[in-house]
Amino acid sequence: MTLDEIQGQNHAIGLLRRAIANGRLAHAFVFAGPAGVGKRATALAIARSVLCPEKPGVGCGSCIDCRLVGAGSHPDLFIEDLAAAQAERATASMLSIEQIRRVCGSLALRPVRGSAKVGIVDQAERLTAEAQNALLKTLEEPRGRATLVLVTSNLDGLLPTIRSRCQRLLFAPLADALVATLLEREGVAADLARRAAALAGGSLDRARELTSEEGWARCEDLRSRLERVDRLGVPERLDLAAELSPRGERNRTQQALTTATVLELFRDQMVAAARDAGPAAGPDGDYDRLAAARRAHRRLAKVYASVRDVERNANANLAWDKLLLGLGDLRA
Ligand SMILES: [Zn+2]
Known part of the structure; x- marks a missing residue:
């Protein structure tokens, strides 16, 4: 180049x-x-x-x-x-x-x-x-x-x-639209390119990793297991937390994809809960839905804090353990 x-x-x-x-x-x-x-x-x-x-x-x-x-x-x-x-x-x-x-x-x-x-x-x-x-x-x-x-x-x-x-x-992170365009130029289907770019945080390397069959399957699998985290007991949560932590230094990209996937899921959940609650904040509101939106909001705050710890190179294993066990406290 x-x-x-x-x-x-x-x-x-x-x-x-x-x-x-x-x-x-x-x-x-x-x-x-x-x-x-x-x-x-x-x-x-x-x-x-x-x-x-x-x-x-x-x-x-x-x-x-x-x-x-x-x-x-x-x-x-x-x-x-x-x-x-x-x-x-x-x-x-x-x-x-x-x-x-x-x-x-x-x-x-x-x-x-x-x-x-x-x-x-x-x-x-x-x-x-x-x-x-x-x-x-x-x-x-x-x-x-x-x-x-x-x-x-x-x-x-x-x-x-x-x-x-x-x-x-x-050097700044790349714009999502540029990452998607570059992926498409490499032969990635438009839809996958757009989703991978949205998850990649402005990094073409991460986006490429995501569009590999293995990378995408791992993120989807992680997402579906995290969606069920409320139903998991302590041992399963600790297993899942261990999987979130990269083993070895070469897994930096994988770690970035993991945090992006975690953030995307809980952000999606909060947006959905907030939409559900809608104008419920008023006197005639649906308080269950409002409480669910607040819960989703608190949950996202916890997730952000853990991701920050991981990105600051704190003990990633410990940060994910804390997060996954902590999410249980919020079970309705
Ligand atoms: Zn030349």
Whole structure:
């Protein structure tokens, strides 16, 4: 993908295009924003724009340099991420200091094919403090035409000394309509694309996951079991809570889909209860229906609080346990 083809990030792309056109591309960036909104694709598009000899400043997308960038094997492009860490050590959950030394060392050398070099560190929030400190020298003493892009979905995971030495670009969640359009372009049926986009919180990756047969079936199954939560005893609730918690780090997308599904269900229930209660708030109202609407409202508040805990990386297991057991208190 070239910079022109990145969608839904006009602010970031406009800024980068102007900087490249003026020959003033920063030596170091932090791309921050939710997962699956085009941060890494934009970092790769920068690589194309500075390494492509056919359409300099933009990238043609089809010459040998652009294709090497796409394959991640251009000799002037260096990418490090968690997958690379796990290729070296299967159980790795953080990027290693060796990876950072590799990128920094490579950026300091002369370009092989072109006149510039690009380094990308994805999931930069998974750099240890030691690894981040190893980055400082490169950030403080940039050499030649080298650009380093740190990509992260959690800006707070980076040390202040790192953040202050990089130009920060914030990437927004994508609009639901854009996510749906992009899914349709990939061959997803319009109806499924629309529903998946509504659940995906502006992340194309999550939406894609949802449209996979397995992802969609899991969400539907979860929803139907949560709808019956009032009828479940304590052991079944704890089982269900355990299923809501992801096992292992690679399940971040799955966790996001789970919380989106939980929120969607309880929001739907509250909207339905409020509609049922209608103008019942008046003196002639149906107090049972009004009480049901209030209950649905309180329930949604609890759900929001739990989701917030999960998203703040509190103990997810505990947060879901608390929620599912707590919902029982509200049984009519
Ligand atoms: Zn090209």
